[in-house]
Amino acid sequence: MDPILFSAAMRGNIRDVYYNLIRDEEYGYQVTPKGNTVLHVAALYGHSHFVAEVLKISPAMLCCQNKKNETALHIAANEGHTEVVRVLLACVEDHHNTSDKLTRMTDASGDTALHKAVRSQHLDVVKLLVKEDSEFEFPPNHAQETPLYLAAESGFHDALIIILESCNNPTYAAGPSNRTPLHAAVIQEHKDCIRSLWRWNKPLCEEPDLWGWNSLHYAVKLGLKDVVSDMLGWKKSLVYLPAGSENDWTTAIHIAACEGDVNMIKKLLNDCPDCCDTLNSNNQNALHIAVLKNQDRVVHILLGSDKCDSHVDEPDINGNTPLHLLAASGNHVPELINHPRAKKMLFNKENQTPLDIALSCKVTTKKEKLMEDLSSTGRFGKRDFEVKKKYEYMHNSNDETATGVKIQLSDEMGTGDKMRLREDDHDKAKRADQTIIETTMKVAEVHIVVATLIMTVTFAAGITLPGGFESDPDSHNQGMAILTSKTAFRAFVVSDAIAFTLSAVAIFICFLMANASTGPQHTKLIQNLCNLACIFLCLSMLAVVIAFATGMFATLSHSLGLAITVCFIGCLSIVLYFLVVIYSCKYV
Numbered sequence: 001m002d003p004i005l006f007s008a009a010m011r012g013n014i015r016d017v018y019y020n021l022i023r024d025e026e027y028g029y030q031v032t033p034k035g036n037t038v039l040h041v042a043a044l045y046g047h048s049h050f051v052a053e054v055l056k057i058s059p060a061m062l063c064c065q066n067k068k069n070e071t072a073l074h075i076a077a078n079e080g081h082t083e084v085v086r087v088l089l090a091c092v093e094d095h096h097n098t099s100d101k102l103t104r105m106t107d108a109s110g111d112t113a114l115h116k117a118v119r120s121q122h123l124d125v126v127k128l129l130v131k132e133d134s135e136f137e138f139p140p141n142h143a144q145e146t147p148l149y150l151a152a153e154s155g156f157h158d159a160l161i162i163i164l165e166s167c168n169n170p171t172y173a174a175g176p177s178n179r180t181p182l183h184a185a186v187i188q189e190h191k192d193c194i195r196s197l198w199r200w201n202k203p204l205c206e207e208p209d210l211w212g213w214n215s216l217h218y219a220v221k222l223g224l225k226d227v228v229s230d231m232l233g234w235k236k237s238l239v240y241l242p243a244g245s246e247n248d249w250t251t252a253i254h255i256a257a258c259e260g261d262v263n264m265i266k267k268l269l270n271d272c273p274d275c276c277d278t279l280n281s282n283n284q285n286a287l288h289i290a291v292l293k294n295q296d297r298v299v300h301i302l303l304g305s306d307k308c309d310s311h312v313d314e315p316d317i318n319g320n321t322p323l324h325l326l327a328a329s330g331n332h333v334p335e336l337i338n339h340p341r342a343k344k345m346l347f348n349k350e351n352q353t354p355l356d357i358a359l360s361c362k363v364t365t366k367k368e369k370l371m372e373d374l375s376s377t378g379r380f381g382k383r384d385f386e387v388k389k390k391y392e393y394m395h396n397s398n399d400e401t402a403t404g405v406k407i408q409l410s411d412e413m414g415t416g417d418k419m420r421l422r423e424d425d426h427d428k429a430k431r432a433d434q435t436i437i438e439t440t441m442k443v444a445e446v447h448i449v450v451a452t453l454i455m456t457v458t459f460a461a462g463i464t465l466p467g468g469f470e471s472d473p474d475s476h477n478q479g480m481a482i483l484t485s486k487t488a489f490r491a492f493v494v495s496d497a498i499a500f501t502l503s504a505v506a507i508f509i510c511f512l513m514a515n516a517s518t519g520p521q522h523t524k525l526i527q528n529l530c531n532l533a534c535i536f537l538c539l540s541m542l543a544v545v546i547a548f549a550t551g552m553f554a555t556l557s558h559s560l561g562l563a564i565t566v567c568f569i570g571c572l573s574i575v576l577y578f579l580v581v582i583y584s585c586k587y588v
Contacts, residue, residue, distance in 0.1 A: 012047030110141030
């Protein structure tokens, strides 16, 4: 495009372009590298008067498209230039261009001007475009987005109301991923848009998306109680509709249980009491899901409801009851374990009781409590006893829970079985004790290295005191430390001596551990000695830090600012240590 022509369009100076426009009518319009005509450029910069004058000279330019198939109306709508849009639409009426309406022309992405205006959230432009062509349905673009869908997804409520009230037949179905505008509004939690779409077309909430989820399912997942209440008030059967594919589906109450939303569970049970009986594709009820997801509060609510009593011993597709799943999860929920319906013998399709599963899983603190509760009620199962003898849980004879299990099992065995079990338990207990001792002694080796290093450092610091010694042969203090009179120096000497002593005690304790490890049944003693050595070592390191700070202060006291800074940096190690301890406790 000619620079003068482009500059005139950019500034809105029509006097510089009359001749060029008349000439371009004959030989073709000049365009920018993007294919924009002078009308596109003027629309981009919002010069409505310039646009009107250009269209008087060259009306055919109204429908010209750039390389993205955008008209000047597309650009003006996208930029929100209301007056330019008004001028362009007036030109359409003046020339009665009804065969190919400007508002219905689409760009390379399938967007109409209304798509552009809604996406850019220009309300006045939306009003003009909808009023201009209210009979048009405004179908989806290539991404399956309708203007109504874009308004709902972005929460542009005012535009959504205008489209619903002014368009006679706005397109609303088959959006991205086959989602309706109501899907989009619910997923983005735009409650104003949800209410308006709901009043306009209630059956929208029944439409499934590409993954088989309708609007109610998303509302339940996101905890939108008011929306769920409105939908169920209109049609209770929505709560029973499956969400998902043909082979993998769930229902609303399963979704709420998975999310751990207690209030939503209460809402669903209050509106549709029998929805708790719905099963997913794995024949699991809501209690199964709550146990699988470790949603203890949901388990408590469901067990507290009389409607869900039968769910406690209901098997899923693999024969597992919620108690079986609890045993596999490593969690501990007393309300479920002690429920009356959970006290009978419950076998899955692998002939396993909940205790069988618990014994075969990795032992944790909660798992031990779970097995203790299960064993106290005698729910063992006799179908798979040979397998139970192999479980690692039986190895520790010192474990109270394991002892309880053995006592219960012994009543079911013959004399020969009891003797073999006792021998196996004794051997396993010895091996376990030996493993503990070996692990503890490896820790002690680290303690000895650290303690020896501290002893060496503190011994060297005690021999070569900071500040040096009095060397004047005439002085009666010859050979004495120069800084003896300073309080900081005295604190250094004391803390250095404490660090030396504590590290020495830690080493002596490690020697004692080495002697005790050769004797039988000294596991507890060795563990206690190791803990004691660790305490002395920590105190020794604390004393070393104090010695460093006081020693530096004593030698740098002539520069108080520098002395305080060095002491602060030295003591910072203590603070950082405690922060690391607190941080690590979160993962223990």
